[in-house]
Amino acid sequence: MKVFRPHLDDVERLSYGKGAKRRGTGSRYHCHRLNQEERKLYELAKVSSFLTVRGNGYRKERKGSPLQNIWRQRCDALATLAVCVEKRSTGDNVVMDFSTLRVWDDAPFVTMIVNNVLKTKYPDIYGEMEADSTAVSSPLPQIPIDLGALKTRPIWAVDERLFTIPCARDVAKSLASDVVKESAHFKLEDFQHKNIGAHPTKEVDDKRIKDDDRSDDDSIDWDDL
DSSP states (O other): OOOOOOOHHHHHHHHTTOOOSSTTSSBTTBOOOOOHHHHHHHHHHHHHSSEEEETTOOBGGGTBOHHHHHHHHHHHHHTOOEEEEEEOTTOEEEEEEGGGGOOSOOHHHHHHHIIIIIIHHOHHHHHHHHHSTTTTTSOSOSSOOOHHHHHHSOGGGSOOOEEEEEEOHHHHHHHHHHHHHHHTTOOOGGGSGGGOOOOOOOOOOTTTTOOOOOOOSSOOOGGGO
16 A cells, blocks of 8 residues: 655645645645745755755744645655754754654664764764753654554644754754765665554544644744845
8 A cells, every 4th residue: 555645746736826636635724835935945945955944934924834844745755854954043953854754663764864974974963962861862752653644644644753953054054965865875665654564544634733833933034044
């Protein structure tokens, strides 16, 4: 049984506010239509393979982050790690969402990022994270992965699996680029749907999974991106 992944053409349709051809790909409760500034950043992200946003990309008038949502959809379609640089006034975050890989165990891939990127190329950042006993050993939410959701639900109805690395402005993009390069070596086959057993699934309630009001005051202007 194939997992529910969107088609790239449907992702593009959603980014222009059009309906997807495949039912369930989008949701009226999750904004995807990009404005002019967001589209510029989206096109840049296609080239660099990581997204750059102001703060967390939240748009108050849309009650969500269209740019983050559409980037997650694209990474899901491509079965790649969703990498984003959040630019803030006090420093940047490199945020990785492992949910777009749709694997039943993402720990081996987190370990690859920690060992082959942080330890090797950014020892100062690794040292700061190691001082926090949970940051490196358990960077993802301590909740079981919903295997049923991985198989059958669109990405907006799948819980995020986030690994966030705080860093200085001058290293954020190089760190994101190195994470993307390392993720190209991920061997997903043994951890994907063919090796996920039968698990009961619940009908998706998109009203329950509405975008949160995650307004972000600790952000910088578009011109600083």
